[in-house]
Amino acid sequence: MIALIGLLIGVALGLLLQPDVPLWLQPYLPIAIVAALDAMFGGLRARLEGVFDEKVFVVSFVGNAVIAALIVFLGDQLGVGSQLSTGVVVVLGIRIFANVAGIRRRVFGA
Amino acid sequence: MSLLADLLAGKLLDPGYAEAAARRARRPDAPGGPLRRGRRGGGVLLVLVLTGTLIAVAGAEVRRSEPVAAERRSRLIDEIDARTAETDALRRRLDRLRAETERQRAAALARGDAGHGVRSRLARAAAAAAAAPATGEGLVVTLDDSPRDDPDGLAARGGARGRVYDRDLQVLVNGLWAAGAEAIGVNGQRLTATTAIRSAGEAILVDYRPLTRPYEVTALGDPGRLRDAFTGSAADRRLRALEERYRIRYGTRGAPDVRLPAAGPVRLRYAVPREEDGQ
Known part of the structure; x- marks a missing residue:
């Protein structure tokens, strides 16, 4: 419940404030979102399995975002930014799918 | 630790939660106290x-x-x-x-x-010099690449499909000049005696401007006489052979009223202004 409220507050904040994203930060925005989604679904699955831990959740969120941004930044410096972004999205996407599969098994028993 | 191996084995991808849960199970009351709650x-x-x-x-x-x-x-x-x-x-x-x-x-x-x-x-x-526009009756020769999905075409025999090259256009234009054409235009571009027909990459350029298919070569002159002189000439025989072997499209038709524009700006090569006129 608190999670849903938090998400709604965040969306409302983002839509209301409409902060200007600086140009150098723009390539990291989609990556950050995918990393955040990964952490979110991981947390949801853990919650449904009854092993949720706040510290793990926060650390996994921050860690995911930082590592993803770092990889993309490094790729940009090396000239393979788009390829590394693809790699990050693929890995995180696989994790999201696996977590959603776990959630599905929990919720629907299928 | 391989991602795909873990995925196939159906393992937890993030072992952090499981470890934390195991830690809590070992120490049931210490970190889960009221403050943390x-x-x-x-x-x-x-x-x-x-x-x-x-x-x-x-x-x-x-x-x-x-x-x-x-x-x-x-x-x-x-x-x-x-x-x-x-x-x-x-x-x-x-x-x-x-x-x-x-x-x-x-x-x-x-x-x-x-x-x-x-x-x-x-x-x-x-x-x-093709410096003035020309009108009159004439002959229009159409050339085009072979159809893309021609089952009998060269593609079926394992080659590239029949394409019209700059050489073919050159031969055609020279054949038409030889047949007595008074003026010639390709896709509406007037040719002079010195206009270049060449190819750059895949495109054919006339006067350094690219053409698009199909290629329509218009020759001004009496259609009957032009056709008589052109039919059976070396250019006509060559194009017929190309049509037969590579299935390029090749056809001629008379046109009662064709209009050709003047060629691009004429450069004077020998004429110079007279000095005493002050012009």
């Missing part, structure tokens, strides 16, 4: 607020950049339209000035007997 939810709330903000900002960003791109494109299109209109206006002005020059020259030459001779010589030279 009270703070529980704060971090989750913070992270989720952040996630929501990120998503909203990204969505807003995408929506904001859409009109920018559209605006940029429409600005480019406007610029293209403006430049095209400008070019058209300049071309119209050029035509007007050329007609004016022509008229004044005709008026000046009409005064004396010597002028008449010069005028007819000038008219002949202009026709030969």
Whole structure:
């Protein structure tokens, strides 16, 4: 419940404030979102399995975002930014799918 | 630790939660005390607020950049339209000035007997140099690459499909000149005696301007006589052979009224202005 409220507050904040994203930060925005989604679904699955831990959740969120941004930044410096972004999205996407599969098994028993 | 191996084995991809749960199970009351319970939810709330903000900002960003791109494109299109209109206006002005020059020259030459001779010589030279537009009846020869999905074409035999090359156009144009054409145009571009027909990459260039398929070569002259002279000539035989072997499209038809524009600006090679006239 608190999670849903938090998400709604965040969306409302983002839509209301409409902060200007600086140009150098723009390539990291989609990556950050995918990393955040990964952490979110991981947390949801853990919650449904009854092993949720706040510290793990926060650390996994921050860690995911930082590592993803770092990889993309490094790729940009090396000239393979788009390829590394693809790699990050693929890995995180696989994790999201696996977590959603776990959630599905929990919720629907299928 | 391989991602795919873990995935296939159906293992937890993030072992952190399982480890934390195991730790809690070992020490049931120590970290899960009242203080922690009270703070529980704060971090989750913070992270989720952040996630929501990120998503909203990204969505807003995408929506904001859409009109920018559209605006940029429409600005480019406007610029293209403006430049095209400008070019058209300049071309119209050029035509007007050329007609004016022509008229004044005709008026000046009409005064004396010597002028008449010069005028007819000038008219002949202009026709030969393709400096004046030409109209009349003529012959239109159409060339095109072979159809893409021709089952009997060369593609079926394991080769490239039949393409018309600059050589073929050159042969055709030379054949038409030899057959007595008075003026020749390719896809509406007038040819002079020195106009180059070449290829650059895949495109055929006439006077350094690219052509698009199909290629229509218009020859001015009496259609019957042109056709008689052209049929059976070396150029005609070559193109017939290409049509048969590579299935390029090749056909001729008479045209009662064709119009060919003047060729591009004529460069004077030998003539110089007379000095005493001060012109």
